Amino acid sequence: MALKYLCLSLANNTQTEVNSIAECLAQDPAAYITMSAQMLASQPTLQDIFSIPISSDLQNMWELGFGLPVLCYLVAWGYGTVINFLTSPYPH
Structure with missing residues (x-):
């Protein structure tokens, strides 16, 4: 309905x-x-909005708030390392 x-x-x-x-x-x-x-x-209601979320919601919030920035940093660091290795003036 x-x-x-x-x-x-x-x-x-x-x-x-x-x-x-x-x-x-x-x-x-x-x-x-x-x-x-x-x-x-x-x-x-306000009580619903400010209530403690269930554990699966907390896990998702943790993954998005901590895991995603750390993952992005590590991927960027990895790309930077490879690019710096390939463009270094010293022989390999």
Whole structure:
């Protein structure tokens, strides 16, 4: 079931259900857009936002925050070593 918005137009004194915010604003740019109870219940709360993430999320954050920069540094260092070796003025 697709979530629907309630579009309230004060100029026309109408309310219609629409599938997207853009659809509502196309009908009346000054319209008010409300959410259904189902949509409101599915929105995250402050407690959800600041709760401790599950272990798999923490692992992914660690890999992205630490592992990726270290990997990029090591790859760049490896390329730099090979390039400096090939362009050195001394015979090999």
